[in-house]
Amino acid sequence: MTTVPEAKRGTALAARADGLVAWAEASGHRQGKRHAEGGLRFAFYGRVSTEDWQDPVTSRARQREQAGALARGHGHVVAEFFDAGQSRTVAWGRRPQAAALIAALADPGRDWDAVVIGEYERAFYGSQYALMAPLLEHYEVQLWMPEAGGRVDYASEHDEHAMTVLGLSSKREVTRTSIRVRTAMAVQAREQGRYLGGRPPYGYRLGDAGPHPNKAHAAWGRRAHRLEPDPETAHVVRWIFAQRLAGHSAARIARALNEAAIPCPSAADPERNPHRPGTGWTLGTVTTILSNPRYTGRQVWNRQRTDKDLADPADVSLGHKDVQRWNLPDGWVISKRPAHEALVSEADFITAQDVHAARGPSPGSDLAGPEQRRYLLSGLLVCGTCGRRMESAWSHGKPAYRCRHGHTTTSAPSSERPKNAYVREDRIVPHLPALHLLLTEPAGEQRRRRTRRGTDVRYQAAEDVICYLSEQEITLTYDPAVGVLRAGTGDAAQTITLKAS
Numbered sequence: 429m430t431t432v433p434e435a436k437r438g439t440a441l442a443a444r445a446d447g448l449v450a451w452a453e454a455s456g457h458r459q460g461k462r463h464a465e466g467g468l469r470f471a472f473y474g475r476v477s478t479e480d481w482q483d484p485v486t487s488r489a490r491q492r493e494q495a496g497a498l499a500r501g502h503g504h505v506v507a508e509f510f511d512a513g514q515s516r517t518v519a520w521g522r523r524p525q526a527a528a529l530i531a532a533l534a535d536p537g538r539d540w541d542a543v544v545i546g547e548y549e550r551a552f553y554g555s556q557y558a559l560m561a562p563l564l565e566h567y568e569v570q571l572w573m574p575e576a577g578g579r580v581d582y583a584s585e586h587d588e589h590a591m592t593v594l595g596l597s598s599k600r601e602v603t604r605t606s607i608r609v610r611t612a613m614a615v616q617a618r619e620q621g622r623y624l625g626g627r628p629p630y631g632y633r634l635g636d637a638g639p640h641p642n643k644a645h646a647a648w649g650r651r652a653h654r655l656e657p658d659p660e661t662a663h664v665v666r667w668i669f670a671q672r673l674a675g676h677s678a679a680r681i682a683r684a685l686n687e688a689a690i691p692c693p694s695a696a697d698p699e700r701n702p703h704r705p706g707t708g709w710t711l712g713t714v715t716t717i718l719s720n721p722r723y724t725g726r727q728v729w730n731r732q733r734t735d736k737d738l739a740d741p742a743d744v745s746l747g748h749k750d751v752q753r754w755n756l757p758d759g760w761v762i763s764k765r766p767a768h769e770a771l772v773s774e775a776d777f778i779t780a781q782d783v784h785a786a787r788g789p790s791p792g793s794d795l796a797g798p799e800q801r802r803y804l805l806s807g808l809l810v811c812g813t814c815g816r817r818m819e820s821a822w823s824h825g826k827p828a829y830r831c832r833h834g835h836t837t838t839s840a841p842s843s844e845r846p847k848n849a850y851v852r853e854d855r856i857v858p859h860l861p862a863l864h865l866l867l868t869e870p871a872g873e874q875r876r877r878r879t880r881r882g883t884d885v886r887y888q889a890a891e892d893v894i895c896y897l898s899e900q901e902i903t904l905t906y907d908p909a910v911g912v913l914r915a916g917t918g919d920a921a922q923t924i925t926l927k928a929s
Contacts, residue, residue, distance in 0.1 A: 468503030468570070470495070471540040473529060475511040475550045484512045491546030498574055499544050507540050516553040517602060519747030520560060522739060533567045542570035542579075548591075554599045557591045559745050614761045617729035621767025623653050624729055627700055629722050630693040631665035631771055633658040655722070655768040661696055662771055665717060669772045672718055672780045679836070682709040711836070724777050725770030727763035731755055803827045804853060804894055805904070811849050812907030812914070818849065827853040829906075849908040851926075856904070856913060859924050860893040863915050866922040867902070 474491035476484045488510050499505060509525040520526040532538050543564065545551045551573075552560070561582055564571055571580045575594055581587045616622040622641070628634055635656035639646040664685070671681045685692070686708045693713060694704035721728045733755050736748040772780075801822050809818040811831035818829040831849040897904070897915070905914040914923045 467501075468499070468542045469507075469540040470499045470503055470505045470542050470544040470572070471507040471509060471529065471532075472496075472505045473509045473526065473543055473545055473551055474547075475514055475516065475523070475526075477513065477515045488512075491550060494546035494574060495544040495572075498546075498572055498578065502572075502578070503542070505544065516549060516551075516598060517736075517748065519739070519745060520556060521746050522749075530563070533563065533569060540569075542572055544572040546574070548573055548575045548594045549598045549601070552591070552595055552598065553602070554595050556747075557595050561588075561591070613729060617727050617761045617763055619764065621727040621763035621765055623655060623727065623767070628655055628658075629720055630696070630717060631658055631662045631723065632656065632768070657769055657771065661693075664690060665723060665771045668714060668717055669723070669776060669780055672783055673776060675783060678714040678718065679711050682711055682714045685709040685714075718780055721760075721762070721777065723771045724774045725766035725768055726774075727767035729761040731760055733759075801827065803829075804890070805829065805856060808894070808897055808902075808904050809851075809856075810903050810905045812905045812912075813846050813849055813909070818851075818906065821850075823852070829853065847908075849906065851906050851908070855926050856906075857890045859913065859926065860890045863913070863922060863924050864893040864896060866924075867915060868896075 472492055472495045474488055474495070476487040491510075492505075492508070496505060509529045511523045511525040514523045514526075520530060529543070561571070561580075565582045571582075572578055573580060576587055576590065580591065613624055617624060620641075623634075623637070632655040634653045637652040637654040640650040640652050642650075668681055668685075671684070672678070690709070692706060692709045694701035695706035695708075698706055717723075731754065732752050735751045735753055737751045738744060739746040739749040803820040804827070806820050807817065809829050810816070811818050811833070814831065814833040816831055816834065818831045821828050821830045829851055833846055833848070835845055896902075902916050906912075907914070911926045912923050913926055914921050916922060
């Protein structure tokens with residue numbers, strides 16, 4: 429058997445390897461070398477957030493110039509992805525342009541081979557690089573950044589460490605800025621009573637308060653603002669507080685405003701409330717006005733806070749989303765001195781918080797707090813007249829259920845509206861065991877068997893029947909016209925006539 433000499437074998441293998449390399453370069457399959465003429469084809473990514481106080485056009489041009497300088501001599505930029513108004517804390521998948529870049533990665537026909545970034549903080553925050561690097565590497569797309577001096581080596585521990593440090597530094601910068609801003613705003617509100625932005629409360633409008641206290645802002649021509657009474661709506665706020673102090677309920681106040689055709693806040697200023705329908709006063713609108721301490725003339729800040737919740741607990745790579753939540757009064761920042769004209773005195777405001785609508789006498793058993801009230805059928809009853817779920821109501825010291833067919837006390841009732849449906853819990857509960865028997869046994873087996881004491885041993889306890897209905901998602905429909913209770917729907921439905929109370 430003849431053998432190829434060792435030197436010859438090496439030459440043949442080397443030639444074969446050189447041929448494969450030439451084929452890969454010619455066909456564009458060699459990893460990281462899918463070039464267009466003149467070098468790499470870059471996709472530029474940049475971002476500017478609303479917190480930057482920067483002109484997006486200027487910021488984009490600056491980042492684009494930095495990225496172009498980095499890519500110069502290695503290729504040219506052929507595509508751009510730029511997110512305006514997006515915070516760095518938002519994950520790539522939730523930034524519109526960054527998400528478009530990610531979608532383009534999987535397209536084999538894309539016209540770029542690498543991503544270039546003008547500034548690290550514009551692209552990455554926290555652990556975002558660690559999430560994006562494996563994806564870019566998988567699709568054989570290079571990443572170029574000034575902080576790395578050019579191309580980032582995904583396999584290099586040095587580059588990975590540098591990117592991790594930069595991500596933590598970016599996160600620390602955001603945290604420190606947030607602390608500084610919040611501390612400054614708290615001092616400005618408490619010590620100076622300064623108006624810190626946002627929509628003026630209903631009953632107020634913005635007035636000029638002179639040059640901005642910050643000399644740099646004042647030099648740019650910015651003006652400070654303060655709240656001043658709105659001549660068209662301030663008297664409505666005063667009237668609302670007067671009615672509340674007289675003992676009227678918030679629902680009754682809202683109804684009176686609607687009957688008088690007074691425009692609600694979103695209707696009075698539709699340009700600043702495009703997200704609200706402006707159809708009329710609601711219970712929530714009146715309650716919000718009655719609970720706003722800024723009507724006392726004091727500046728109040730930090731009534732709400734912004735929490736960071738996971739955008740999707742099933743996919744932590746999507747990062748966090750901002751969620752607004754109300755703070756307790758002990759977290760409010762209140763100005764030491766009045767900051768604007770009051771629409772209600774502080775004494776009257778405090779009194780209004782403790783006012784309860786005037787009510788007639790009620791039996792002592794009806795004075796139990798909500799924590800002592802128990803509704804066994806809550807969520808299970810449906811109105812047979814309109815199909816709405818009946819609401820729980822404590823009446824004469826006993827649990828009951830009612831349906832007002834969509835009517836609220838903030839508007840006058842219509843003459844065409846059906847009469848309210850009402851049923852006490854103690855009228856329904858005794859029939860539940862029999863209803864359970866109808867639902868679970870064939871008609872031929874539904875025979876009554878009694879013990880010596882006359883108790884039907886086949887009946888289930890009411891609590892067990894309620895659990896059964898909940899588990900099987902069976903609703904009870906009450907028809908107030910004939911006093912019939914129906915369980916289930918279609919042919920399988922069972923009905924029972926309730927005894928008169």
